[in-house]
Amino acid sequence: RLEQTRWLLRLLPYAIVIPYAANTAGWLMTEIGRQPWIVFGLQQTAEAVSPNVTAEMVLLSLVLFTVIYGVLMAVDIFLLNKYAKDETQVESGVLPE
Incomplete structure (x- = not known):
């Protein structure tokens, strides 16, 4: 239903x-x-507080983690859309286990 x-x-x-x-x-x-x-x-x-870590290093790590996380989310959404639109499994009538 x-x-x-x-x-x-x-x-x-x-x-x-x-x-x-x-x-x-x-x-x-x-x-x-x-x-x-x-x-x-x-x-x-x-x-x-660590005296060896600069503000630029913290900002760089924040930006890099954000970019990596965003790329992984985009790949996940792309793959989910790709497999959701795959009609070959629906046409055969047999779904994988």
Whole structure:
């Protein structure tokens, strides 16, 4: 019955973004949650600063991780669309196990 519900079938491809959003939200919550203390009750954030890491290095790593993550998401969406439009399996009537 779900296969015949047009509004749901049109809505489901947009749900592909949900795992990425959940992953990013979880990562943000983890990072924000550890800010007051690096080691609870023993070391403050100001004491954990590395003198060898510059702001440019932090920015570069942030940009690179964002680009890599974006490329992986684009490849995932491309492959999902490619295999969703593949009608050879539907025509034969036999789906792979």
